[in-house]
Amino acid sequence: MNEFRAEVRDWLAAHVPAQPLPTVDTAAGFAAHRGWERELAAARLSVVSWPPEYGGRGASLLDWLVFEEEYYAAAAPVRVGQNGLFLLAPTLFAHGTTEQRDRLLPPMARADEVWAQAWSEPGAGSDLAAIRATAARADGGWLLSGTKTWSTRAAFADRAFGLFRSDPGAERHRGLTYLLFDLRAEGVTVRPIRQLGGGTGFAEIFLDGVFVPDADVVGVPGEGWRIAMSTASHERGLSLRSPGRFTAAAARLVELWRRAGDPADTAMANRVVDAWIGAQAYRRHTFETAARLADGGTLGAESSLGKVFWSELDVALHETALDLLGPLAEVDGLPGADGRWLDGYLFALAGPIYAGTNEIQRTVIAERLLGLPR
Numbered sequence: 001m002n003e004f005r006a007e008v009r010d011w012l013a014a015h016v017p018a019q020p021l022p023t024v025d026t027a028a029g030f031a032a033h034r035g036w037e038r039e040l041a042a043a044r045l046s047v048v049s050w051p052p053e054y055g056g057r058g059a060s061l062l063d064w065l066v067f068e069e070e071y072y073a074a075a076a077p078v079r080v081g082q083n084g085l086f087l088l089a090p091t092l093f094a095h096g097t098t099e100q101r102d103r104l105l106p107p108m109a110r111a112d113e114v115w116a117q118a119w120s121e122p123g124a125g126s127d128l129a130a131i132r133a134t135a136a137r138a139d140g141g142w143l144l145s146g147t148k149t150w151s152t153r154a155a156f157a158d159r160a161f162g163l164f165r166s167d168p169g170a171e172r173h174r175g176l177t178y179l180l181f182d183l184r185a186e187g188v189t190v191r192p193i194r195q196l197g198g199g200t201g202f203a204e205i206f207l208d209g210v211f212v213p214d215a216d217v218v219g220v221p222g223e224g225w226r227i228a229m230s231t232a233s234h235e236r237g238l239s240l241r242s243p244g245r246f247t248a249a250a251a252r253l254v255e256l257w258r259r260a261g262d263p264a265d266t267a268m269a270n271r272v273v274d275a276w277i278g279a280q281a282y283r284r285h286t287f288e289t290a291a292r293l294a295d296g297g298t299l300g301a302e303s304s305l306g307k308v309f310w311s312e313l314d315v316a317l318h319e320t321a322l323d324l325l326g327p328l329a330e331v332d333g334l335p336g337a338d339g340r341w342l343d344g345y346l347f348a349l350a351g352p353i354y355a356g357t358n359e360i361q362r363t364v365i366a367e368r369l370l371g372l373p374r
């Protein structure tokens with residue numbers, strides 16, 4: 001085992017809370033997860049791949065994947081800052097200014113500022129270029145108006161990154177600007193959306209003439225689409241769903257099979273093995289991608305392949321666990337029961353929808369990777 005893996009493993013073994021934290025989709029759970037992030041940051045483990053001046057260790061992408069494997073294997077808490085850490089930060093590294101990186105990244109690494117993604121609107125999800133929320137020029141900045149929705153963690157987060165129409169006369173993929181705003185600024189109303197599991201982490205965001213200074217435009221005004229697509233390739237590709245999440249779940253599934261499976265049920269055994277192989281295959285694919293990026297490669301439309309694969313794997317893996325558990329899947333606290341599988345299943349069902357639906361990803365794969373006609 002390499003030194004870094006050993007350090008991460010030992011630290012997590014000593015620090016991961018023995019009792020799972022309350023769900024991040026409640027105010028109390030959000031605060032508890034923010035506290036956990038601060039512990040991680042104090043050990044310089046919250047953003048290992050970032051440069052040291054921003055709280056990281058300058059670790060390679062491959063070491064980051066190692067960190068993730070250990071993190072999920074230790075069943076450590078959900079990363080409350082993930083939208084900022086894994087979506088906004090790569091965008092700032094690629095398109096932000098030094099001033100923005102210096103100002104925004106350190107508080108993000110410590111979870112002093114937790115970020116939400118404010119892209120979707122009631123009439124613009126898959127067709128993101130249909131967004132109607134506007135950014136109007138004002139003295140020294142912009143005034144934001146409109147409605148955003150499905151914003152994960154916005155109910156409790158501090159700030160948001162969004163896409164706004166700054167030139168209503170332009171062609172729909174142009175005239176968009178990538179802006180950062182404060183969720184508690186004057187003119188912002190955040191309305192929580194209750195989820196299937198009862199939590200209210202999602203929210204709608206209503207903006208009514210919210211002032212944003214020029215310093216909080218990412219990239220060039222009007223170039224928001226191009227910048228947003230670079231965020232999206234990180235979301236679908238490497239950063240949002242690292243393989244550690246699936247290899248850890250597959251290992252738990254194998255354990256469950258050993259404990260609860262019927263050795264004569266070969267069909268079920270095959271499903272368990274398929275899930276395990278799928279997780280390993282995604283791991284290999286991701287390490288290959290990381291090595292390619294380390295060699296100066298880029299991540300583009302091929303990130304859609306990974307997105308379809310991991311989201312479908314996650315559903316299949318959790319369905320297999322629920323079938324193995326039978327009625328015990330729906331209860332917690334009884335001998336042999338494990339409510340985590342049902343929670344995981346409910347969340348897995350969202351995988352084919354968020355980060356761009358799988359139907360849309362299949363279109364991207366067909367047109368841009370396979371060159372099939374539109």
Ligand SMILES: Cc1cc2nc3c(=O)[nH]c(=O)nc-3n(C[C@H](O)[C@H](O)[C@H](O)COP(=O)(O)OP(=O)(O)OC[C@H]3O[C@@H](n4cnc5c(N)ncnc54)[C@H](O)[C@@H]3O)c2cc1C
Pocket residue numbers: 116117118119120121122124125126127149150151152153350353354355356357358359360363
């Ligand atoms: C768990 C979760 C977290 C999310 N977090 C965020 C967040 O933090 N910030 C944010 O901005 N958004 C977030 N979203 C929203 C997400 O990005 C959208 O739900 C997604 O883009 C789909 O948009 P929609 O819901 O409007 O569905 P629609 O676009 O209305 O799609 C409905 C159905 O029609 C299909 N469809 C639509 N167009 C086509 C087409 N051209 N060809 C084939 N099929 C098509 C879709 O695939 C889908 O099955 C989240 C969603 C979920 C489920």
